[in-house]
Amino acid sequence: MTADPTATDVSKQIRYHRPRAGISLAHLWPLTVLLGILIFINTHPIRPHDFWWHMAVGREIVQTGQIPAVDTFSHTMAGTPYPSYQMFWLPEVALYLGYNVGGPALIVFAQALLITGAYGLLLLAAYRISGSTRVAALTTLVAAAPGINDWNVRPQAVAFPIAALFLLTITTYRARPRPLRLIVFPLGMAIWANSHGTFALGLFLIGAWLPDEAWRLLSARLRNRAWPETTSLRAPAVALATSALACLLNPQGLGILRYVTGITGSPAIQRLVTEWAPPTFETLGGQLFHSVLLLSITVVILSRERPTLFQLLTFLAVTMLGLRTLRGSVWFGLVVAPTLAAHLPDLGRQTHVLLGSWGASRTHESRRLNTAIASLLALAAIITLPWFKSYLPLPDLKAGLVSHETPIEATLFLVEEDLPGPLFHEMGFGSYLIWAAQSEYPVFVDPRIELYPLELWVDYLTVSTAQDGWEQILDRFDIQTLMLSPATQLDLVNAALHDGNWHERYADHAALIFVRAPSD
Numbered sequence: 001m002t003a004d005p006t007a008t009d010v011s012k013q014i015r016y017h018r019p020r021a022g023i024s025l026a027h028l029w030p031l032t033v034l035l036g037i038l039i040f041i042n043t044h045p046i047r048p049h050d051f052w053w054h055m056a057v058g059r060e061i062v063q064t065g066q067i068p069a070v071d072t073f074s075h076t077m078a079g080t081p082y083p084s085y086q087m088f089w090l091p092e093v094a095l096y097l098g099y100n101v102g103g104p105a106l107i108v109f110a111q112a113l114l115i116t117g118a119y120g121l122l123l124l125a126a127y128r129i130s131g132s133t134r135v136a137a138l139t140t141l142v143a144a145a146p147g148i149n150d151w152n153v154r155p156q157a158v159a160f161p162i163a164a165l166f167l168l169t170i171t172t173y174r175a176r177p178r179p180l181r182l183i184v185f186p187l188g189m190a191i192w193a194n195s196h197g198t199f200a201l202g203l204f205l206i207g208a209w210l211p212d213e214a215w216r217l218l219s220a221r222l223r224n225r226a227w228p229e230t231t232s233l234r235a236p237a238v239a240l241a242t243s244a245l246a247c248l249l250n251p252q253g254l255g256i257l258r259y260v261t262g263i264t265g266s267p268a269i270q271r272l273v274t275e276w277a278p279p280t281f282e283t284l285g286g287q288l289f290h291s292v293l294l295l296s297i298t299v300v301i302l303s304r305e306r307p308t309l310f311q312l313l314t315f316l317a318v319t320m321l322g323l324r325t326l327r328g329s330v331w332f333g334l335v336v337a338p339t340l341a342a343h344l345p346d347l348g349r350q351t352h353v354l355l356g357s358w359g360a361s362r363t364h365e366s367r368r369l370n371t372a373i374a375s376l377l378a379l380a381a382i383i384t385l386p387w388f389k390s391y392l393p394l395p396d397l398k399a400g401l402v403s404h405e406t407p408i409e410a411t412l413f414l415v416e417e418d419l420p421g422p423l424f425h426e427m428g429f430g431s432y433l434i435w436a437a438q439s440e441y442p443v444f445v446d447p448r449i450e451l452y453p454l455e456l457w458v459d460y461l462t463v464s465t466a467q468d469g470w471e472q473i474l475d476r477f478d479i480q481t482l483m484l485s486p487a488t489q490l491d492l493v494n495a496a497l498h499d500g501n502w503h504e505r506y507a508d509h510a511a512l513i514f515v516r517a518p519s520d
Contacts (some may be wrong), residue, residue: 022369029137030123035377037119039146041112041151043394046104046301047402049428049447050154051095052406052435058096058474059435067251073434073449075422075442076477082451083258086251090194091155104401105386111153120161125168126341128175135344143337143485146292146322149285158195159202160334162188166205168337170310173235185239186246193247193256201331206243209236212310256352277328279492289322289329296336303343304350311339314366410483410511419481419505420516423465424474426485429511433483444477464488466495482514511512 023390027404053073063065063420067089071080100104119140126136150156169184185206192199213232279286300307300315307315318335384392386401396404407429414423415437423441425433430446445452445460463470470492482502484493486509496502496514506513 009400017041018185023367025370026133027073028370028374029134030376032377033137033141033144034116034120034123035381036175038116038381039377039384040110040114040148042381042386043389043392043398044108044111044151044402045398046108046406047152047403049434052150052431053446053448054088054092054155055096055099056434056438057088058092058094059095061089062096064358071448073438073443074446074451076444076456077451078442080093080451082448083252083255084448084450087256088155088195090191090252091158091196095153095155105389108401111151111157111177114157114161116149116251118164118334121161121168124338125164125338126169127167128171129338129341130345132345136342139337139341139344140290140502142196142295142335142340144334146285148288150327150330156196156198158329159192160421162192163202163205163334166202166333170205170209171338176234181234182235182239182242185318186242186296189243189246190249191249198331199247199256199257201335202238203243203247205314206236206240208313208317209314210240210312211303212236212308215309224465245249260447277326278324279322279329283326284325285329289326289332292333292336293319293322296340299340299343300345302350303346305343305346307339307343315339320454321480359411385447404471405485405487405510406432407483407485407511408436409508410506410513413506414481414483414513415440417505419513422479423483424477425479425480425483426464426489426511429458429483444479464492466491470495471501471511473501482512484512484514485510486512 029360056073057068067084068085069081071077071082095107098110102109106417122143123136126139127133130136130139142470147160165184165188169181189199189202192202210233213236217232247256248254251290252258279289279430281287281290296315300311314335318328318332322332382388391402402408405428411432418440421441422444423433425447427447430443433441433443434446445456450459459473461467463473482492484496486493493512496512497504501517501518502514504512506517
């Protein structure tokens with residue numbers, strides 16, 4: 001029987017087109033970026049400034065079933081209304097419950113998943129826009145750079161994946177309109193408005209979608225001299241209206257607007273918190289922000305693609321936010337990423353650098369090597385899980401699940417020795433004291449910056465730097481014990497060491513404790 005040559009040719013073609021085993025470069029690039037972010041955060045310890053007081057509030061909510069309304073943690077502002085509790089209550093409860101289940105290791109891992117998930121959603125949006133995994137990976141890497149200073153464990157982390165999901169949903173809906181997708185916006189805003197004050201940015205992202213659709217309709221009208229269907233306006237209008245209503249699910253109702261205006265107008269925050277100061281080239285965060293800003297402007301200018309109104313509005317808004325405050329840097333990266341993904345391909349076609357060589361078929365690439373690299377990255381992600389961190393030779397900045405600057409042992413000594421109060425302490429210590437030493441030791445100040453008036457912060461800085469009159473301020477508040485940081489209050493440490501009114505009772509790398517000498 002004669003063999004059918006056609007069948008032989010077909011079988012050869014099938015064998016020829018069989019997918020090659022292993023991981024391609026197209027998959028390796030995004031995998032490297034996302035696993036790199038995961039590894040970085042897995043090895044990042046919990047810093048004390050915001051985490052512990054949020055945990056304490058979560059504990060109080062769980063134990064009492066109520067969100068506190070006034071300050072009960074300080075001896076300087078006790079009884080003062082503090083509406084921020086109602087702004088952060090949802091992640092505070094989640095942090096406390098998670099900590100009870102899995103301790104700091106689970107908290108760090110959950111944080112890593114939140115941040116990596118946010119940039120994973122952003123990468124998917126960039127891929128949907130550009131059609132290239134390499135452009136998506138590069139865009140995500142650029143977007144992540146200015147945000148690394150904002151990846152500490154704090155309620156703000158909840159907002160990052162929600163914002164990324166909004167950007168992805170807008171991108172996806174425009175390509176394939178499905179009304180069910182709009183549910184993402186009110187659900188996301190309901191969570192966001194009970195987690196962090198940046199919820200206003202979410203409303204802005206949805207709001208920028210509406211005029212962009214209106215501009216498209218107007219442009220079509222000018223070209224065709226007839227009004228097209230206006231149904232495209234319904235989706236952003238419905239999304240914006242339902243999302244605005246979802247914000248009212250916060251216990252404060254319309255009061256959350258007062259919270260936003262109050263926090264942005266606080267003199268203490270504006271003058272004293274470095275995170276709220278404009279970014280400068282003197283800090284790594286400022287350098288990263290300005291570099292990414294310059295890169296983004298260059299890409300948009302050189303690209304032959306005309307930016308959409310949505311791209312222009314969001315770009316200008318987050319640029320102004322980033323230039324005003326360093327805390328806006330992370331939002332600049334997140335929001336600008338889709339714009340970069342839309343313009344990088346054209347720039348690559350012009351220069352034959354970004355996509356000219358990458359876009360070509362790589363018949364010579366070694367998928368075995370790619371797979372080996374991906375396996376090493378996956379292994380690194382497993383090894384650096386928080387549960388295994390104690391076995392890794394990490395520098396002091398990365399060592400431990402809780403950062404070395406947290407006064408754990410000093411606070412334990414303070415409580416066990418029942419040292420006299422009231423207490424004066426380093427501001428960052430206040431957060432951990434709220435968690436571990438209440439109600440025995442109400443704090444002087446802590447990272448709830450807007451709770452304390454500017455005059456009190458002036459007193460705090462005068463004492464912390466041992467300026468003239470520091471002893472009189474301590475006398476005015478009847479301070480009996482000092483818990484000081486050798487890293488940030490060295491002048492006061494030296495003054496207390498040479499002052500006969502204070503006796504050193506405890507010292508370690510994180511803190512020193514002094515007790516006032518008894519009067520004759």
